[in-house]
Structures are given as C-alpha cells and as structure tokens.
Amino acid sequence: MDLDRFADDVPYDRTRESFDHLALYRTAPVSAITHYAPVTDRVEQRRGGPGPMDEADWAATIDPFSDERVVVVFELGDLVPLERPVDGDGDGVRGAWYCTLDDLRTAATLSELADGAETR
Secondary structure (H helix, E strand, O other): OOOHHOOOOOOOOOOOOOOOEEEEEEEEOOOOEEEEEEEEEEEEOOOOOOOOOHHHHHHHHHHOOOOOEEEEEEEEOOOEEEEEEEEOOOOOOOOOOOOOHHHHHOOEHHHHHHOOOOOO
16 A cells, blocks of 8 residues: 555655666765666565565664655666766755656756656
8 A cells, every 4th residue: 555645744755667777866975866777676575574675774774764664675786877977956856756868868967857857
C-alpha cells in the first residue's frame, strides 16, 4: 500500500516509475550532479528481513529521514563520472526527476536540467 499518498508531511514524492540509470547529486563540497550509474536491480526489503541492507545500514540511511518499514533498495553498477558536472544553482534536487542521459550530459546547471525533466 502506498501510504505516502495519505501523509500530509511527506517531504517530496517518491518514485514509482522504472528507470535505467540513477544520477547522483552531491551536496558537499561541490553542489552538483557529478556521476550516474546503471540500476542493476531493485530489491524490496522489510526492516529486519532478508535483503541487501543490515540493521546498521537501515539505521544510517533510513531512520534519520523516515519511519518506513518497507523500502526499495537500488543496486547500482559502476559509477560513471560526468565529463562536466551539472552545477547546483538553486535549491538542489528534491524528489524524482526523469531525463535522458543525453540531457544529463549536456545540462550545465540544475535549473537547465529541471526545465527539460519530467516529474511523476
């Protein structure tokens, strides 16, 4: 069940769409998208259940931000550095943006990337 749709305090929409690559935005020291990686697998995991995350992973990556009991863990291939990072020029990245790899490789700023991206 998608409980996010009932919450008033959800910070941003979670992704439910399929995608082949994940771009990685770094807040410090650069405030830019610097790399992307192919998504090799998606694993739904319950807290305490089998899956790629152990309790320490859960405590470090989920607990500070959410009280979710079920998450989707993205397994990634090798990181691919962008020849030219997509520079942050505003508020950063919130939620899921969908764009092409070509858009990612050619955008100079997050605003430029956001203008052509879709949100779902």
